[in-house]
Amino acid sequence: MQVVVALILLLMTGALVPTHRQFRSVPGGIPIYLVSNGFHTDVVLPVREARTGHDWLRELGQPALAARFAGYRYVAFGWGNEKFYLGSMNGKFPGPGPILGAAWPSRTLMHVDFYRAAPDSGEHVVPLRVAPEQYRRLVGFVRRSFAAPDSLGRYALRQPTGYSPEDFFFRAQGRYHLLRTCNDWTAQALRRAGVRAPLKSPLAAPVLHHARRAAR
Helix, strand or coil, X not given: CHHHHHHHHHHHHHHHCEECCCCCCCCCCEEEEEEECXXXXXXXXXXXXXXXXXXXXXXXXXXXXXXXXXXXXXXXXXXXXXXHHHHCHHHCCCCHHHHHHCCCCECEEEEEEEECCCCCCECCEEEEEECHHHHHHHHHHXXXXXXXXXXXXXXXXXXXXXXXXXXXXXXXXXXEXXXXXXXXXXXXXXXXXXXXXXXXXXXXXXHHHHHHHHXX
């Protein structure tokens, strides 16, 4: 019981404590977005970014995707539990097995979703702007979250179809568990880039809260 209480206190405290408290959205910086469905968070980045020269279509190493999404402007990245992601296909909600299993170390996927334009503003969208060096660090973190590419530099597709014709699943690095959730991945991505984010956050709300403070 004491262990459970200590764990809850750790998570609550981590969600309240911001890192990079002084960060504010950079005027004229590179646009990024945090997008949530209320439970899960994604980081949305430009498909091609001129100042850093980074091109995600080239990075993914999938010619079919590069041809298909050449005209798209943004791409979202999310990291999460493999069984939960795949169990959510076709509008389903995963059963108790994947939900309970996600509490323990388990396999992960990268969810990649292409956007024709910037995400619409709304309750669960937070726009930010970052400096080029911060963007490079963010790109590096996302890159390292994918499973290692093959000898041709291609990231491994786990599931060539997603929830829509514009999203896909790739194999990922790392294990998902109670202390390492999809939202904690997003928070860590922001922290590595020097952007305000909670110290620890299994839930989406603290990530969005601290991002909104930085966007002011």
